[in-house]
Amino acid sequence: MQGLREIRRVLRRSGRLSLVEHVLSRRWWLRPILKALDPLSTALWGAHLDRDTEAIVASAGVSRIESRNLALDVVKTIHAWR
Numbered sequence: 001m002q003g004l005r006e007i008r009r010v011l012r013r014s015g016r017l018s019l020v021e022h023v024l025s026r027r028w029w030l031r032p033i034l035k036a037l038d039p040l041s042t043a044l045w046g047a048h049l050d051r052d053t054e055a056i057v058a059s060a061g062v063s064r065i066e067s068r069n070l071a072l073d074v075v076k077t078i079h080a081w082r
Helices: 002-010 031-045 053-059
Strands: 016-022 064-071 075-081
Touching: 002 016, 016 053, 053 064, 053 075
Parallel strands: none
Antiparallel strands: 016 075, 064 075
């Protein structure tokens, strides 16, 4: 979160942050699977599978967010504007 706030701070007005991120799926059948696998993926690779990245980016204080699903509602592009 602190890193996202710093990115927002240094973006010029109307600057855009672009991410390709794995996120917690909103699909009812996939969500519990990702939550169950999260401890394993965290231990092996340090990657969390159960984060709502769009909500985290929004809480950093950006003015607008757009996202696009790339794969199974798990991999997304997220664009955020200052």
